Amino acid sequence: MQNSHTQWRIDFARHLAERLLAFEGIKAIVIAGSVARDYADAYADLEIPIFWETLPDDATRHAIVAALDASFLYAYDGPACEDQLMIGGFQVDLWHISVAHQDAILEDVLHNYHFDLSRLNALDTIRSCIPLYGAEIVQNWKRRAREYPDALAEQIIREHLNLFSVADLFVLAQRNNPTAFYAQLSFLQQEVFLVLLALNRSYFPTFKWLYQALDSMPVKPAAIGKRFRQAFEGSRQDALIDTKQFLQETRQLVEKQFPLIDLAPIYRRLAYVRAAHQRPLQR
Incomplete structure (x- = not known):
């Protein structure tokens, strides 16, 4: 049974996902981090990876912030592909990832045996994430990430x-x-x-x-x-x-x-x- 800190954050993530789906090109949305692992406590933020057919441009990312009634926690950093936001005083991190990039990471780790911590963490994220949209794509990634050669x-x-x-x-x-x-x-x-x-x-x-x-x-x-x-x-x-x-x-x-x-x-x-x-x- 999920703890109370986890549950309300999942409910809030579902609410945000509904707004995100107004933007074209999104193939999957998941919950990651402490909330997905049910480790959330009172200080936990909310991490939401968004998987795109093509990464969104700067204008789209700013439009997403407006649609979520959010503001940037620090400053906008386009090359980072991660937007740290504040929504009602609560931190929400959006990760922007292309489907092709996620597929390439799985290939790199499972077949080419690349094991830098960033790639290994990406597979752990897929193993533990909670799908909000694009379940078929995410479940396919989860099936592949169950492997560990x-x-x-x-x-x-x-x-x-x-x-x-x-x-x-x-x-x-x-x-x-x-x-x-x-x-x-x-x-x-x-x-x-x-x-x-x-x-x-x-x-x-x-x-x-x-x-x-x-x-x-x-x-x-x-x-x-x-x-x-x-x-x-x-x-x-x-x-x-x-x-x-x-x-x-x-x-x-x-x-x-x-x-x-x-x-x-x-x-x-x-x-x-x-x-x-x-x-x-x-x-």
Whole structure:
């Protein structure tokens, strides 16, 4: 059952979609973001991707803003193809996407194995979106996005495993640089998250939904969401120790699914700790 924050936003999106359909060339309208995933809270905005046969020109986009009784949150940015609007004090983001572009993204990911985060997020958006118009087109995209080739997962895992190391984190802890330490800690947690997404054949929901995505994963280190949070709440030494531990646990999960990946370099990286040198080296 959808929470109350989600439900009224869906109702409002349906109302806006009716107005949008006055414009020619729209092939599909969907709800995306936190509302589509039922993660909405009191601060959630409303994200509405609009799929066009041909992208609308500047005049059409301004006409849409007028038809919705909206105003631009900041300033109009034509090349961005995203209009951040305010309607009655509530933020609504319209994404303008061509059908051909969406088809090309699916092809790029599923057959060419392009895995930049933008493309992976586009497939996650299709998986989770709620169709408001053009259901046949959207359902076809959803059917295609259910795929997640093993070869794609392997490439993603190889890419991010190469960054599994606590050597820099160790040095930053010794240097008492909490700003850089927690930046590196966040980076390593995000790298683990990206590997776990691939192991679970899940596309990228953005880091904003990291904890919700971790909660729903069947394949993951034990209590990983709780451990991620605790790393920022306890001592830096404890964070360092457990970060190394969950990097190792994630490596073990990879080994079970992809035994042909050479994990020897990862073993060496995780074992390495930079030594302190108090005296000049002997020549």
